[in-house]
Amino acid sequence: MTMAGESSFYTLHYFPFSLYSLMTRFGLVLGRRLNPHTAPKVQIKLVNLHREENLSEEYLTLVNPRGQVPALTSQALASPLTDSRDISEWLCEKQPELVPDHRRTTIQSIMDKLYSFHAMALTTGREERKHGIPNRAAELLEKKDLGEHYRRTLEMKSVFHELCYNDMFTAASIENVEAKAREFVQELDSALNEYNKGQLWIFGDRPTILDAHAAALIARLMDVRRQDLLTQRVQEYAKGVLASEEWNEVTHGRTTLWNASLGHVADLNPL
Ligand SMILES: N[C@@H](CCC(=O)N[C@@H](CS)C(=O)NCC(=O)O)C(=O)O
Numbered sequence: 001m002t003m004a005g006e007s008s009f010y011t012l013h014y015f016p017f018s019l020y021s022l023m024t025r026f027g028l029v030l031g032r033r034l035n036p037h038t039a040p041k042v043q044i045k046l047v048n049l050h051r052e053e054n055l056s057e058e059y060l061t062l063v064n065p066r067g068q069v070p071a072l073t074s075q076a077l078a079s080p081l082t083d084s085r086d087i088s089e090w091l092c093e094k095q096p097e098l099v100p101d102h103r104r105t106t107i108q109s110i111m112d113k114l115y116s117f118h119a120m121a122l123t124t125g126r127e128e129r130k131h132g133i134p135n136r137a138a139e140l141l142e143k144k145d146l147g148e149h150y151r152r153t154l155e156m157k158s159v160f161h162e163l164c165y166n167d168m169f170t171a172a173s174i175e176n177v178e179a180k181a182r183e184f185v186q187e188l189d190s191a192l193n194e195y196n197k198g199q200l201w202i203f204g205d206r207p208t209i210l211d212a213h214a215a216a217l218i219a220r221l222m223d224v225r226r227q228d229l230l231t232q233r234v235q236e237y238a239k240g241v242l243a244s245e246e247w248n249e250v251t252h253g254r255t256t257l258w259n260a261s262l263g264h265v266a267d268l269n270p271l
Contacts, residue, residue: 008076010042012087013059013069015049016271017258019119019220020084021070022250027088027212029249031095034206038095042072050258050265055137060153067137067157085115088209098209106191107210113184114213121168121177123224123257129169135161181221181229188214189231200240207246215241220256 012028014021025044032039047053047069054060054067064071064082072081072090081087092098099107124133137158141151167173191202201207202214218238221229230238241247252270254262262268 008040008074010040010072010074010076011045012042013047013063013071013073014044014271015047015054015069016251016254016265016268017256018049018069019123019216019256020068022219022256023213023216024070024072024084024087026216026247026250027091027098027209029246030207030209030212031091031098033246034097035095038097040091040094044271046265046268046271048265052136055140055154055157057147057150057153060157061149065153065156066160084213085111088213092209097206100203100206100208103195103203103208107208110184110187110191110210111213113180113187114217116184117177117180118164118168119181119217119220120165121174122181122226122229123220124169125224129174132169133161133165135165137161178229184217185230185234188237189233192233192237196237200244202237211241215247216256219247223255223257 012021012024014025016022028039028042047059047063049069054064054069060067063073063080066082068082070084070087072087081090120133135158137154138161140146141154141158146154188202195203197204199205201211215238218230218234219242221227222235222238227235254268258265
């Protein structure tokens with residue numbers, strides 16, 4: 001049996017083209033670079049959203065009833081962590097060097113801004129926005145031969161889907177998310193102006209948990225050509241991070257968005 005403590009093993013349920021998964025994995029990589037001795041042992045497990053593995057009975061029951069990635073499981077946890085911010089907070093408790101005391105207030109304030117909106121409203125293409133994100137859980141519920149338990153888990157996922165995605169693409173909601181994204185970018189820009197001085201990471205030569213989240217979000221915004229939301233300074237910072245070994249360890253040179261030239265996600269090696 002695995003006991004809680006330093007030797008515990010964790011599993012990060014992960015999809016390589018999920019923004020919030022990328023943020024989480026980048027945090028793990030940066031923490032390990034800062035201090036390999038305190039870095040938790042985390043294996044990365046693919047949850048292939050393209051094959052709806054997030055809607056399997058096993059995933060919905062044992063990992064995340066919301067059917068989303070990322071999620072962190074372990075016998076050392078009382079229950080799975082099913083939100084990227086919760087996973088990062090757990091990581092920062094284990095590796096406090098990711099949140100240096102004298103930067104804590106700034107980091108928390110910019111993280112609050114980053115988590116004040118869901119980036120999907122900004123990164124979904126025009127056509128998809130028109131039709132909305134299909135509720136596949138509701139479609140699966142049409143099947144006649146579902147077991148009672150699986151039916152209940154799909155019903156919960158379907159309700160969550162409606163809550164999460166129903167109003168995401170209305171003009172008012174997109175306008176609101178764009179305004180929040182600009183506030184995040186503005187505050188990041190000010191922090192870069194004050195602390196960065198041409199170095200790789202936001203606060204100089206050592207990364208923090210904020211680099212993991214901010215750089216991944218900016219990478220995605222650049223991948224979907226939303227430079228209109230970014231400042232020049234923020235783009236320069238992100239370009240530096242995206243050229244780093246640390247980012248390469250997460251993406252292996254891939255973009256944050258899947259395209260056919262990358263092949264099937266199930267065949268990606270390394271993940
Ligand atoms: N608040 C969550 C958001 C996670 C999220 O939106 N995950 C997306 C991929 S980036 C997902 O799993 N989508 C599949 C679905 O919702 O069915 C977090 O920060 O972890």
